[in-house]
Amino acid sequence: MNSDFLKQAVEDVPSIKAVFITAMPDCLLFGSWLRADSSWSEDQVATYFGDLFRANREGLKALGSWSSEMQVTIESPDNLVILHELSSDFVCACVFERSAALGMVRLHTQRLLERIRGSLPTFEAEERPRGVRVLEFLNRYAPDPHAVLLRVSLRTKLPMELISSPEQLSPSQVSQVEETACGILGLPSLNI
């Protein structure tokens, strides 16, 4: 997404610190705007918020109370974060100064989201190979990310060259890798 557009879109929004638009289901950064004094890693933030939103959606579905209109509000010591689903393909995270009044933040967020929503492309989302997504997920959440690919290679007994090119994994190898990822993370299944 054109960053000039986001720059214009936030111009009259007080106390805003950053906007991240995440493309789902792969949780990849689609567009962002950050205040000049920010040192955040846009890719990282977009990815984690994508995962968070997806987990939240699944949780609410399990409660039978999910709606595409819902949003997540996070009040951390420094920031006020609002996550909102723009469409089935995009999630937006707006980060405000913590001192901003919640009512004003909600109001401005609603206006901002309308502007952004109108400029989003419509397309048929193409999922990347599952093996790629499994290893990306593992890289994000494994306790020792520096060694995680080696661990997958050792657990699956698949050579490192193959683990390093996950798009080339066969379906049975993807299953093996996914089972290994669950084992490393201590999860019954991966929410990807």
Added chain:
Amino acid sequence: MSNFKDHSKELIEQNLKTLGGTPYVYHCHHFNLFHDQTVEDALGQAEAFTVRSRAAQKMATQLIGNLIQSSGASNPVERLQLAKALFAWMGQGGLDLLVDGSGGKVRGDALHYSFAWREKYGSKVKRSAPIDAFAAGFAAAATELAFDLPSGSLAASESACYACREPFCDLDVATASGDAPALDAVSVDEDVIMKHVVQPGTGLEESRIAQITQGLNEFLLGVDGDQRGLVQGFGIFITRHLSGYYDQTAYDTIHMIEKTAPQATAAVEELFGESGHVCVFNTFGNLLLSPEWEGMVGPVKGEVEEIVTSCAAIARALGFGHWTVEELKPGERLVMRSTSNYEFPFYLENYGRSDKSRCYFFANASRAFMQLAHRVDWPSKPELTQDLYQELFKGDVGWQTEETLCRCKGDDCCEVVVTKK
């Protein structure tokens, strides 16, 4: 017997340590967990537990047996008390041995592996398999020796583990099943070490390294555990650990992979090597930043030569062997040599000569020296967090390491060459 210091011996020229005639080293929980995790990744959790506990049992039999003999502990109660005190002195945690001649129950409280695992990983991942294989093997060995049973006749398992969110660890000692691996590794003692090591050499800054080593030796020997039997300091849990345990579990695992899944050999070797990075970053790094270091050596300036030679001194003091700095060109190259370390004597004694180099720890620790020397801003006293670790060691480290000479191959010494990529 509670003063085990008197039974600790320095093989001064070789910078190796023995306790009751059994080689030991200092390693932190980051290294211990990573090492054992690699064994688990290779063998699966259940088989890894068996391999690790039997290795622990073998090495602990030598250690406890020798100490029982030298202390004159003559009855089961005295012998079990000795084992319990020894376990705590090693920083391995608290063991309550409720056993008789047929085995029994052992309650573990604050065991090093499960306690440290939960501290490090507990909030991130859920564990379902028990982890205290070292304690299990140690408990089985202690029970056999207390009741004069044949070595290897008992085996221990863990039915409840703190790492799996149980309040305590429960170990069960019972008659070993027929398919339990035999305790057939050859124990390494001082005679075996001296058979395989060679005359120590000298390298750069020898007098500085030797002086620091001596100071650290005295300091480390005085370090005592807390009431839990854990030794906590410099942001790490440190253990006095049996080097034979690391050697047997690593080499048996690597050999198994070489034989049954050769395509994964590079991964298993790299992971055991990676534990060298883990150790240097956490133990060496935190020691360099400690007030004790500042008091003993002075504040760290952060010069490459200073960091590398300091690391060589730390390696010697931790009982890793006589490591010398042969050549150092900042930004370009480091050549380290060892005439003794805790890897090759065990390898040669148990497996014979190898057609390739086998000192995985030495090779990768040397690479980590260069990374710490060039990439850490020491004067700012950074906190050595896991985030910083990822920054320094995830992906391409920027240094290539190769063990160009190895006693396991029949060379005169072990030599590691680290070069800038």
